[in-house]
Amino acid sequence: MNEAEQELYEALVAICQTSGFLLLEELPTDLPDQPFVYLGDSKELPKPTKSAILGEIELIMHVYGELSERQQISTIKGTILRQATSNLKRTAHFNWGIKHQEVKAQMVKDTKQMKKTIWHAVLPLHMQFY
Numbered sequence: 195m196n197e198a199e200q201e202l203y204e205a206l207v208a209i210c211q212t213s214g215f216l217l218l219e220e221l222p223t224d225l226p227d228q229p230f231v232y233l234g235d236s237k238e239l240p241k242p243t244k245s246a247i248l249g250e251i252e253l254i255m256h257v258y259g260e261l262s263e264r265q266q267i268s269t270i271k272g273t274i275l276r277q278a279t280s281n282l283k284r285t286a287h288f289n290w291g292i293k294h295q296e297v298k299a300q301m302v303k304d305t306k307q308m309k310k311t312i313w314h315a316v317l318p319l320h321m322q323f324y
Contacts, residue, residue: 198323199238199251201285206233206253206319209277215270221258225310229259229267231274248324250293257315264313271315278319293320 210217216230234256240249255274259267279292 196287198240198247198249198288199236199253201288202251202253202290202321202323203233203236205282205285205290206255206274206278209274209282213270213273213277215274225258225260225312229257229263229270231270232256232258246324248322250320250322252318252320255317255319257317259313261311261313267313267315271317275317275319278321282321288323291322291324293322 207217210231216226216228218226218230218232221232222230232255234254236251236253238249238251240247242248257267257270257274282290284290
């Protein structure tokens with residue numbers, strides 16, 4: 195069986211790779227030399243029907259970088275948002291549509307994970323699949 199969450203994840207990985215963004219599987223202990231994207235938690239809300247499973251998925255993307263890279267981080271966040279909401283219409287087994295969108299950005303000082311002042315943009319993508 196094909197899982198909608200996995201197909202969405204793979205589509206977002208492809209968006210990051212074709213856009214040339216550094217995508218990390220886990221948060222590093224030291225900040226890389228360039229801003230990076232981290233795909234965080236996902237939540238699936240399926241709605242089974244007689245013939246198919248429909249539903250919604252919220253997948254949270256994070257963009258991190260040094261405070262001086264604020265403009266690059268904003269560009270990365272915007273590119274991912276545009277690609278996911280405008281161009282992601284179909285994967286191998288599912289159609290997609292944007293359900294709800296909100297974007298948060300915050301400056302995080304002296305985090306335990308990075309040990310530096312960083313800029314952290316949070317991009318929760320709430321997508322419908324059918």
